[in-house]
Amino acid sequence: MLLNDRTDQISVTAPATDDEWMETNVLLRERPLIQQLRSKVRDLCADFPDEYWREKDLKREYPQEFVDAMTGEGLLAALIPEEYGGLGLGITEASIIMEEINRSGGHAAACHAQLYTMKAVLNHGSQWQKDAYLPGIAEGSIRLQAFSITEEVSGSNTSAIQTRAVRDGDDWIITGHKNWTSRVDESDLLLVLTRTSDYDANDRNGGLTLFLVDLRQVRAEQPDAFRPIKVRTMFNYATNQVIYDGLRVPSSAVVGEVGRGFRYVIDGWNMERILLAAEAIGDGYWFIERASSYASTRETFGRKIGANQGVQFPIADAYMKVRAADAIRWEACALADNDSPVGAEANMAKHLASEASWEAANVCLNTYGGYGFVDQYDVERKFRETRMYQVAPVNNNLIKAFIGTKVLNMPRSY
Structure with a gap:
């Protein structure tokens, strides 16, 4: 694909002075790949004018056609390495994609999670998780848009979450409630943060474990254990509450090490x-x-x-x-x-x-x-x-x- 070519990428280290930062920023903004990427996203967004977004907002509908177009162009696989079928780009390029969607009058919230959730999987996911899911995400047959963390009582105090995962043989059983989990209905995979040991005041961020859950299996085998409840907001944002009622997931769903999810x-x-x-x-x-x-x-x-x-x-x-x-x-x-x-x-x-x-x-x-x-x-x-x-x-x-x-x-x- 055209955007896979990164031969013009500059090597970025942390500049020591403001002048060096300015030079680096200018180079980033003006290098050919950035301009090429901007044009590509703008051309795609031109097919989804104001009227499209206005209608979706009025009806509170998910902009599936737009997300499909983004997926088809490989743009939502920007951060996935080329070896898995992605574009192998960086946060710089991913940020350009998001900027241009909104600058064109669209709303990137419909698809932004598939980019930022990648870091946890890429940096800490098991080799099995990467092999099993990344190629499908890159080609568009698997969707990862849901990030389930926030709870009503804890709010921004993530260390105080109460959703619990308890080991049962080779599985984990998740029970709890999340009050902001967006794009569940539009996702095949979900990242959920749970508590796996009691809160320790000496290690406020310990005892939390991150799971990568295959919702396709959940919907087929445990529909009553995972119950999304749609939440209507002041703008078109596909978000939900989620009730986890004894959701059983395999140990292979654990991202990284148990207790280090935060x-x-x-x-x-x-x-x-x-x-x-x-x-x-x-x-x-x-x-x-x-x-x-x-x-x-x-x-x-x-x-x-x-x-x-x-x-x-x-x-x-x-x-x-x-x-x-x-x-x-x-x-x-x-x-x-x-x-x-x-x-x-x-x-x-x-x-x-x-x-x-x-x-x-x-x-x-x-x-x-x-x-x-x-x-x-x-x-x-x-x-x-x-x-x-x-x-x-x-x-x-x-x-x-x-x-x-x-x-x-x-x-x-x-």
């Missing part, structure tokens, strides 16, 4: 933060482009509204903030693709991008005025969609706490 999902979380930052950046650029275009054509009081500084300046300010967040996204991508520690940069990218996209959304809505609330302009749809990034997959306040304690070494606040 450390494995962190790999996925950091990638998730980077990819969702890219989505928010795509939204930000979409809002800026729509606002500036509308301001340049809409006339009142005998002139274009964009000539008024009260309209022009907020758009320009929002654009600069999106660009600034974009720079941190590239920094996080460079570190991730170099297998360097990326927790701080991934979190900062998600925080800054979500704040910038929300400001751009408000600026765009203000520019359109009353028309911004009319669905045919799509501003109100994207406005609802981009609001999610400030609270999911992690609340921005928790990111501030992380930076304050882990980066700035201030006392722990939670």
